[in-house]
Amino acid sequence: MFAGAALAVLGVASLSAPELWVRPWVPAAVGLIALATLIALGSGRLGSRLAPASLPLVPVLDLLAVVVLHADAEIPRNVGLLACFPAFWLGFSQRRRGLVITAIAGLVLGAGMALRIPSTEGVVLTANSVGAVLIPVSLIGAAWLAQRYTEHLERQQAALLQREQERGALLQQHAADGILLDAIFETVRIGLVLIDASGKVERINPTLRDHPAMQGSGARAAMLDATFLELESRRPIRRPETPFVRAARGESFDNDVVWAQRPGQDLIAITVSSRPLMVDGDFRGSIVAVDDVTSYMRMLEDRDEFVALVSHELRTPLTSIGGYLELVLDEELPEHVVGWLHTMRRNTARLRALVEDLLIVGEMARGELRLEVERIDLRELAQDAVALLAHRARRRGVRLELVDGPSAWADGDPRRIAQVIENLISNGIKYTRDDGSVQVVVTDDRDGPTIAVSDDGIGMEPEEAARVFERFFRSAEARASGVQGAGLGLWICSMISQAHGGSLRFTSRRGVGSTATFSLPAAAQR
Known part of the structure; x- marks a missing residue:
């Protein structure tokens, strides 16, 4: 580009002054330009050796050609602007060294023009005066801008390269994580299911896919035609509340135990946990863990059957012992013997109550709980329970109170509902402090009647309160207090509540007290 521009300028100048080619300065400058051009157009290997050399030969020759041209007094002064091309090249390729070379060339050109100022006048004087400043400044400015631009490009390239390296490292890490997750997914010894945001099963690991319960159809189809049952009552779970539907909604839960059954297959007990997959705050699906706990549940059933058998065998002799007592x-007996016999009767009654509870547990575990439903007034049952247990409260100095209110009608088995109310009040009396209070509140609204039993007793921690409906569970405080109990009462109450379509809730605070709330559906209109 520089050679073309220089030849064009010289061609135009020779039209008005052909004698330029006779003087030695112009042919010498053209020779330098030609030499620089030949070097630039030379072989790539030669060029690659010269470009990074200690002296930037091509642009230096171009600058030298401009200086030689300026040695001719007849050459127009603005020809010096041609030096901007090599100045930019030097600033771009040689940075500070190129800037120094350009500054030297610019000062030489400026000095040459300044030396001609005394011998010129008019327009030529003005051209030399302005050129003495403009040419050096223009050349230095071009080289400096080229240097700055090059440094800016290098910084951008370095940043891009670093980002590309980081991206490559991140992709490698993601690939390694993917391989690791795939290995875990395929080798873990519990069943894993990947569900997308629409609820579609995307992936099932071999542990679940090869399970005997999955045989006979594809794993995805096998999961769709399965029926899920509640663990204790074995009642069918409504589809929106089944584990996989809940997981598809993005719910997070741990160790939900249910029965699963497919047509033509035996019941299996599974424990299900789910975690939603969130990416940048967006729900992308869920990962569901499924473990077969059938053998464990069968073992518990065998235990229940054994307990029920033993309890049944114990009931007859205990009844006989109680009768004879x-x-x-x-x-007519001595006073101390009567005292011993009363102790025997109390312990026999306690043992008979425990046996009855164990028999009820067996019935409920086998789904044999039978209800004789009729229209009942929950407040009337609460009044009877309070009257029945008032003497026990008085013995401990506990104030037992039924808050006044209207009747609360429901449909249920009066014997079973009374059992629940009595158990809740009895627990309140047992676990409150001496001289404490137990309050019974019966309410009725459009959702149905509710009875709440509150005490100001020892209470328990929230994590213990969440387990009170488990069979044989007793809090650490209850065990340490020496209060008698087998940990079956609230479980039985919960099962009775579920059988009636109701609910039973329990809240507690250590050192403050506890509240058990029993709710039933509203009575049907008659």
Whole structure:
């Protein structure tokens, strides 16, 4: 480009002054330009060796050609602007060194023009005066801008390269994480299911895919035609509340135990956990863990059957013992013997109550709980329970109170509902402090009647309160207090509540007290 521009300028100048080619300065400058051009157009290998050399030969020759041209007094002064081309090249390729070379060339050109100022006048004087400043400044400015632009480009390239390296490292890490997750997904010994945001099963690992319960159809189809049952009552779970539908909604839950059954297959017990997959705050699906706990649940059933068998065998002799104790107590006996017999009767009654609870547990576990439903007034049942347990409260100095209110009608088995109310009030009396209080509140609204039993007793921690409906569970405080109990009462109450379509809730605070709330559906209109 520089050679073309220089030849064009010289061609135009020679039209008005052909004698330029006779003087030695112009042919010498053209020779330098030609030499620089030949070097630039030379082989790539030669050029690659010269470009990074200690002296930037091509642009230096171009600058030298401009200086030689300026040695001719007849050459127009603005020809010096041609030096901007090599100045930019030097600033771009040689940075500070190129800037120094350009500054030297610019000062030489400026000095040459300044030396001609005394011998010129008019327009030529003005051209030399302006050129003495403009040419050096223009050349230095071009080289400086080229240097700055090059440094800016290098910084951008370095930043891009770093980002590309980081992106490559991130992609490698993602690939390694993907391989690791795939290995875990395929080798873990519990069933794993990947569900997308629409609820579609995307992936099932071999542990679940090869399970015997999955045989006979594809794993995805097998999961769709399965029926899920509640663990204790074995009632069908409504589809919106089944584990996989909940997981598809993005719910997070741990160790939900249910029965699963497919047509033509035996029941299996599974424990299900789910976690939603969130990416940048967006729900992308869920990962569901499924574990077969059938053998464990069958073992619990065997235990329940054994307990039920033993309890059934114990009920008859305990009834006989109790009867004979009543007969003996009717006789005239020494006072200390009567005291022993009363102790025997109390412990026999306690043992009979425990046996009855164990028999009820067996019935409920086998789904054999039978209800004789009729229209009942929950407040009336609460009044009877309070009257029945008032003497126990008085013995401990506990204030037992039924808050006044209207009747609360429901449909239920009066014997079973009374059992729930009595158990809740009995627990309140047992676990409150001496001289404490137990309050019974019966309410009725459009959702149905509710009875709440509150005490100001020892209470318990929230994590213990969440387990009170488990069979045989007793809080650490209850065990340490020496209060008698087997941890079955609230479980039985919960099962009775579920059988009636109701609910039973329990809240507690350590050192403040507890509240059990029993709700039933509203009575049907008659």
